[in-house]
Amino acid sequence: DAKTTQPTSMDCAEGRAANLPCNHSTISGNEYVYWYRQIHSQGPQYIIHGLKNNETNEMASLIITEDRKSSTLILPHATLRDTAVYYCIDTFTGRRALTFGSGTRLQVQP
Amino acid sequence: EPEVTQTPSHQVTQMGQEVILRCVPISNHLYFYWYRQILGQKVEFLVSFYNNEISEKSEIFDDQFSVERPDGSNFTLKIRSTKLEDSAMYFCASSDPGLAGDEQFFGPGTRLTVL
Numbered sequence: 001d002a003k004t005t006q007p008t009s010m011d012c013a014e015g016r017a018a019n020l021p022c023n024h025s026t027i028s029g030n031e032y033v034y035w036y037r038q039i040h041s042q043g044p045q046y047i048i049h050g051l052k053n054n055e056t057n058e059m060a061s062l063i064i065t066e067d068r069k070s071s072t073l074i075l076p077h078a079t080l081r082d083t084a085v086y087y088c089i090d091t092f093t094g095r096r097a098l099t100f101g102s103g104t105r106l107q108v109q110p
Numbered sequence: 111e112p113e114v115t116q117t118p119s120h121q122v123t124q125m126g127q128e129v130i131l132r133c134v135p136i137s138n139h140l141y142f143y144w145y146r147q148i149l150g151q152k153v154e155f156l157v158s159f160y161n162n163e164i165s166e167k168s169e170i171f172d173d174q175f176s177v178e179r180p181d182g183s184n185f186t187l188k189i190r191s192t193k194l195e196d197s198a199m200y201f202c203a204s205s206d207p208g209l210a211g212d213e214q215f216f217g218p219g220t221r222l223t224v225l
Contacts, residue, residue: 043216
């Protein structure tokens, strides 16, 4: 089973920032936090990952707390196309299998 | 932008029949994966493949499943004798361990329906 916990669902207004929290209180020192999303029935899509520093790419920002027990994915200006299920996954470097939980269903409202 | 492709998009088969699901990973990737998602349920890892052998597999990946890289471009998942409960979306993925972080690129999936 997934070792992370996320809210079941969230709503966000179009154009506003979407902040998706994830709890990974049992994460160990060499485990990364990965975020993927799945739009409808498509294949999961990689968003971002991090170890302990905050990260930003063209899709999102990842804020990891100093104790690494939780993180927040930020979509700075959500669009309707960002409506999806977002998965927070922690995994060891070198272990390839991704363990998906139930994720957070984000609904971006017009 | 390079992408993972899968064929067919939808496969219908009779229980007990063998099926082969095909994937073309991104060309310079070295790790290949199969996942499945039963309708309404979580995405589940099946198997990973590297250097022409299985590197990791889940409990789901029992003797009725096998994977193969028959040539330099295709990666296949064979289900020997399909069961009703094998009906699911099957996703292929690939990754390049040289990238900073092992992001996996997923294909669009094959919907398998077992009747």
